Amino acid sequence: MAEAQGGRSLVVDAVTHRYPSGALAVENINLDIKGGEIIALLGPSGCGKTTLLRIIAGFIAQTQGRIIIGDDIVDALPPNKRAVGIVFQNYALFPHLSISENVAYGLAARGVDKTSRQREAQRLLELVQLPTMAERLPRRLSGGQQQRVALARALAIKPSILLLDEPFAALDKNLRLDMQIEVKRLQRVSGITTLIVTHDQEEALSMADRVAVLSHGKLEQFGSPSDVYDRPQTLFVNTFVGSTNRMPGVVVSADRTAAKVRLDAGAEIIARPAAGSLTEGARVTVCIRPEHLQFVGDASGFAGVVGMSLPLGATVVHEVTTADGSGVKVSQARIGETRALASGAAVRLAPLAPSLANAFPATL
Amino acid sequence: MAEAQGGRSLVVDAVTHRYPSGALAVENINLDIKGGEIIALLGPSGCGKTTLLRIIAGFIAQTQGRIIIGDDIVDALPPNKRAVGIVFQNYALFPHLSISENVAYGLAARGVDKTSRQREAQRLLELVQLPTMAERLPRRLSGGQQQRVALARALAIKPSILLLDEPFAALDKNLRLDMQIEVKRLQRVSGITTLIVTHDQEEALSMADRVAVLSHGKLEQFGSPSDVYDRPQTLFVNTFVGSTNRMPGVVVSADRTAAKVRLDAGAEIIARPAAGSLTEGARVTVCIRPEHLQFVGDASGFAGVVGMSLPLGATVVHEVTTADGSGVKVSQARIGETRALASGAAVRLAPLAPSLANAFPATL
Amino acid sequence: QARPLVFATFTGSWEEAHKAVLVPAFRKANADAAIVLDPMLSVDQIAKINAAKANPPIDVMLHDPGPALVAIGQDLAEPYPVEKSAHYKDLIAEAQEPMGPAPFFQVVGLTYNPEAIKTPPTSWADLWKPEFKGRVGITNLNSTLGTGWLVEIAKMRGGSEANVDPGFKALEELKPNLAAVAANPGALATLFQQGQIDISPGNFNAIQILKARGVPVEFVAPKEGAIAFKTTIHIVKNSPNRELAFKLIEAALTPEVQTTLMNPPYLIVPTNSKVTMGGEIARVLAKDTAELKQKFVFQDWKKINEQRSAWIERFNREIKI
Amino acid sequence: MSGRKRTLEALSFEFVMTVIAVIALVIIIAPSLVVLIVSFTSGFSLKFPPPGYSLRWYAELWNAWQLHFAAKNSLVVALWATGLSVILGVAAALAISRSRTLSVRLLDSLFMSPLVLPALAFGLAALMLFSLVGLPVSPLTLVIGHTVVCVPYVVRNTVAALAQLEPTLLESSAVLGASRLYTFRRILLPLIRPGIIAGAFIAFMSSFDNVPVSLFLRDAATDMLPIRMWQDLEGKLDVTIAALSGVLIIATVALVAVMERVTGLSRRLTN
């Protein structure tokens, strides 16, 4: 199994897992991942991301379903036979072994002789740009360096799949960005199929070829970052990824690709029916992102009164109270001090474009 | 001291603190805070924010300098005589006391009789919108609810100053926003002078009337959010608050308000001399924020080659490599899928406006 | 009264006998006076009293002849107020010791388990028989039993009270047979009870309670002659409970107590001349004091004491099994 | 373990470890059970299995006035030693818990040293000192000696409880206007109470069970139960001691159950 090479496909086939305690952690998950892809598993805390990852790695035997790597069903294989590399959130470096011993550990376990595994460890440390740290103990490395060692260690066994569980959660913002780029670079070099677990949507959107959004153990959407951001299939995806305004309304007319909705806030707008067609007269929730709303001079949009305006660095967020009393956020790029809206000013708002509003059937 | 009322001023007068271990945690900090202001203490981990807060609260006796609340120098007062309210990051609710006992604790310590303090506790719980939780124990409340109880408890003693140490760090993104708004609302209602410690720049910029940026125990800048974001006085402030591109260059000509700089990347641009005037021929670092760069069609800016383009939800970040080999980030609002830049495309970049670039004397 | 009367008795059957007979008799006669038994070897009693001569932790001590000499020699015993005593004059002559009368006699012979050993042993030498491999018990030299027995062994092999080397040699040869070295004679009884040993030198009276309980154990006097010695009881010098101590000793000397102790299950040889020996004692040991003196071996404890601590030391070093 | 895949190699490892662990647990628990069973024997010896069952030895226990006397003494001494240990130990724990200076570390190791040093040597030393200063062996000397060896348990458990206590709770109390005493009474003490109780419990048990110190500092008039039992065992292996052991085992089980409820004893001792 040590011969397994990067780039094998991974299929998660109708996997369900219930913990002995009775908690249904993941439910009927299907993912079809091509060799060499980077996939992000995105979802709020407790949605089952780690569970799914541990099933793929073999630490947990799923209750139902199959895991297929390349052409092999691996369900019967224990973790040490699956040729899956894993990087844990806290890195899980062996604290009593030197960096090079850590990296060479998997090779030692496979009985590779000392000189070859040292050579290989050195090669990997060069790959992650830490060639001079080989003899140090892990605790003498910074968080980012430890992260890279963990990566090198996972790559040393030439896994066919690389799993990363919240790999950057413990890093500070700047280091995090560096590491994201680093991982992406290594992944491109090795071509290895990679699964990244994260609850950080920016991370998911920026790193992954495709994003799988989970909620309460169920797969909500599996698609490209722009699919997920722009064409969310569920209300959950729309609110969890990016921020959004939820505006209630009633369908005036609808076909497969567009619906005219009368908002309770007062205007009629065109929205994209997110999940199939909508029936006329049905109540819907329309989601419009703050950056997709604009102030309009004419009477086209709906009316509102400006509350607080919060400058948030690159953007200004205005809180606007609409006619039906609900609050709407509008975000605008903040270029210098060009914009200044008085609190209490009456304004009108409209979406930037019709395709930017999504309509979902109202749930209670 | 229980009579102290909201809205008293707070002066931090040349405060320096050195821990017994020898670490110089804060150095000659001066802050002059008006009654009723919200101030954010912003800075990276270890810059001395907590230390300064603890000095104001009276937990630490500063090595030098004075703390003045209203008209009183309070240096000689122990924490329990300062009439300062504190909310800790972990809330520090008394786990063995019920919610109402927690809120009433400060009153009980002052010997207020049982019925009046229960009445007051109930009033405060209503203020923080938790009137029905009075009899619960803290561990049966969610994080956000605990946070509000901690606030109510701090307010119960009618402090003249409210101190919040990273109050929202433990909350998740959505709850965090709610709590920020809640705190701002309560602060407006009570008019109490408030000091919020945070390392989150968005939090500081959105909540505070004025922001004090600290680095290595020193005060880098103390001004309004837009001062800090748009007119950073130091390179540190410019890079720590928001993200920025640092581009080296040479001063071609300069006066008090504007400097013409030739960038190593190839263009001449106008930048604001951040700290006083610059001498001709001096090397400088010019900071331009990613959202302040634009792609230009003509030959006005500097040239570069597009690398990766990362869609980050509301924005797209393009990585551009300039002529001198350094990388520059350009961020653009991402409206639907309108923008698509091929990797490897040759582009030209220029600042949106002259006042948006800041020039700092180059430090090695 | 600061503390209860402390009576240092011996462990095992002695303690049981005193607990069951002497102490109740004493308490009955003295309005339920508080008393505790502190069972320990004579050597330990002497050590404890020596450690706090001015305020001794023991009020009444019980000694075999060797330690009695030591205790008196170290000025630990109060002279017995003979003139006040009602029973002292009734004691046989040998028991009338002015430094502390002897209420009882002890007899040491061979004890064995008749279920395991069908033919009763007849001589000390039987202990060395190969068939008893791993079944013999002895006690260490801290006890009178152990020391007295060693002297007899030495004599058997040509030594004497002054020369126990042959005894030690014999001990060396006994090693394969040894199952246990008990810390005190009381423990020997326990070892029988638990089936740890089947044969040992032992006190006649020590096994009687066991026997009464149905534990198979028998006493036999070896043909070399059983060892006999008297046990004396003393008021400790500087005792804060002198009066009660006297009363306790008086109780021990009464014919009633001595008679009860002579009868089953205790079978302790009496010294009050008003008590006539009878029953088992008369059958197995002697009909009266005269026969006792003539039948049994009395050892020279003055001589023994001269070297005893050296022997103890030597024993502790050499007998490790 | 939710069904991790197992290979033969993994199974062999788990089998070996589990088997040894179970054997070890049996070895730990079996003796007490055996004593308990033997204590109900109808016979005179500690034969296992007993020839028949009866409560006679427990009845015998009823009349064992020497054991009663020793038990009462042990109880009194243990209560005093525990009380003294709690007062001295909790105060000391408060002083040393938040500081890591050299002097505090030295104090700490001083307070802990009775745990590792041979108590027998200390017992002898204490006896020598007391006899030097003319203090006769008495309940007082026992209480003093026991306190020395019991204090570490109180200190250790209290320090552990204090270490788990959020310091910000005390700071919160202070800024809310509470004085030190008020904070101590309303916040600190209630929060570390389980730790103190656990420490006191262990201190009590170890005093009640102490042999090496009592050996030198007791005498017949202040007889202590474990010594009495030891001497009885050495002198005459009678079954009354088994009955007494039965009583002690059951009492301990009951006490431990109560303590587990009150203080979460088992978690305290593994952290």
Next chain:
Amino acid sequence: MGAAPASRDVTSYGMGLAAPLALFFLLFFVAPLLQLLWLSLHNDTAGLHWGLGQYLHFLTDPFSLGVLGSTLLLGAEVTAVCLLLGFPIAWLYQRVGPKLQTIIILIVLLPLLTSVVVRTFAWIVILGRQGIVNATLQSLGIIDTPLKLLYTQFGVVIALAQVQMPLMTLPLITALGRIDPNLDDASCSLGAGSWRTFFRIVLPLSLPGVIAGCTLTYAAAITAFITQSLIGGGQMLFMPMYLYQQASTLQNWPFAAAISIIFLLAVLAVVSVFTTLGRLSRGYGGA
């Protein structure tokens, strides 16, 4: 508590609170030990003549050295048995659910809190000629005459191991609990089997606990007077009994004091060796 900077820290209490206990220890712990030392430096029983005679006597006497040696050996044997048996318990503890965990802890704890005399007594019952072991073996026909188990080194080691096992197991449980479970998984995902993971990862990382447990077990085993004397019987002599005999039976206080000091030093030496190892292993184990 005025404005003095020192009293500002409301989370710590003054060192003064440690004074009563410190004084108590000085009077009743340090002073006795010093007195012990003082007495041991005298050549005569009365304590009048200074000298190293007692120590010379001990250190030149093969018998005394033998007692010391066999005591130290006994400690080593007991510690080894405890480690061998205790580690799997701690391992099992980490693998089972919370209910079983509590049961395991209570099983481990109970003997610790049961009187040591009772525990030792139990072994007399078990190891005796009519005890459970012999009875079982005899009824199975494996032996026909009872084995001698009591009053043997084997008996002492087994009984002591049981009596002291909690002291080993508790620190081990703590130490194993501190090991990041991800390390186990990491090792496994890197291809290592269970045995390899155990010896290469779990065991080295639990060294601090192993050492803490060994220290406690060792110190307790060699000073366990009761068990040594009851199971060992009269003929096996270890330091505590030797000390007791010299002090109590022979009233040779200076020599007993010297034995105590030598015993103390031996324990201290062993403890500090362990502590040093512990410090090294902690450096080794991270954290």
